Amino acid sequence: MNLVLLLILTLGFSMSSCSVQTGMMSIHTREIDLIVKMNQGDYWNTLKMGAEVAAKEFNVKLNFLASDHEDDITGQIELVNQSIHNRPDAIILAASDYMGLAQVTDRVAYDNIPVISIDSEVGSARVKTYVGTNNYEAGQLAAERMVQLIEGKGQIAVMNFVQAARNANQREEGFLDYVARYPDIKVVDIQYSQSNQRYAEELTRSWLVQYPNLAGIVALNAESSIGVGREVQRSGKGGKVNVIAFDSPPETMEFLQEGIVQALVLQNPFNNGYLAVQYAVEIIEGHKVPDRIDTGIKLIDLDNMLWPENQKLLFPFVK
Structure with missing residues (x-):
């Protein structure tokens, strides 16, 4: 009898524990x-x-x-x-x-x-x-690397995405505030791709013709980055025109490995x-x-892209 009573008490305690734990979780969908x-x-x-x-x-x-x-x-x-x-x-x-x-x-x-x-x-x-x-900081991070790449002088262009989007404005503002410290850097143009890869290609093509001495382009979202990367590659100016891109779609990752893109600003x-x-x-x-x-945010380039913590950002997966 004592053993049976013990089992009943034990089961009762277990059930009440489960009930408490369930109460701590949302059982309602x-x-x-x-x-x-x-x-x-x-x-x-x-x-x-x-x-x-x-x-x-x-x-x-x-x-x-x-x-x-x-x-x-x-x-x-x-x-x-x-x-x-x-x-x-x-x-x-x-x-x-x-x-x-x-x-x-x-x-x-x-x-x-x-x-x-x-x-x-x-x-x-x-x-x-x-x-x-923090999109302002993301723009600053992109600017810091661009300044390093062009050694503080030269013409650069900004490929933004949707003009009225808050994150687009903040990234642009952060970028411009940072490069404003360097009098020998000139931002020759800012355009908006509307997050359309083909339109970003067309705008980049126009820049490369209009500004033959263009030193760099920063693309402030994934779709803009793909369009800029494609046109810089097509024109044969990879490595001559420095490109800072955002995010890590597979095509942009290939551009990084091929030297078309010099660095990626990664979100999570x-x-x-x-x-x-x-x-x-x-x-x-x-x-x-x-x-x-x-x-x-994190800046990824060829030197750190294989670090384990960066691989998780570049290639997120679910077990």
């Missing part, structure tokens, strides 16, 4: 809409992958929503309106236009749906937190997606979260 700038590209695919991993871990139904093109501001506003109508537990938003998405973001908050900003900020005080890169899109979902769940459950979650 949460629904979160992830609205990003574009439904294609290595960066967004990696960010989506990180979000999906977190969704499985935190019992979330994740809806991935995006326009075909990053400059489709109207389309993204419609996606947010659609999301409001469906009333998810939270919305994670990578705003294509800082002010263009501000009003609809306020509306989300007025409907008591928490908003988490990811990758690119939006002009609304109602956002609960921002998850992503997997972590961006994962942490945005994690913090969204915490907000839904009533927890206080930081105002900003900086997921870091």
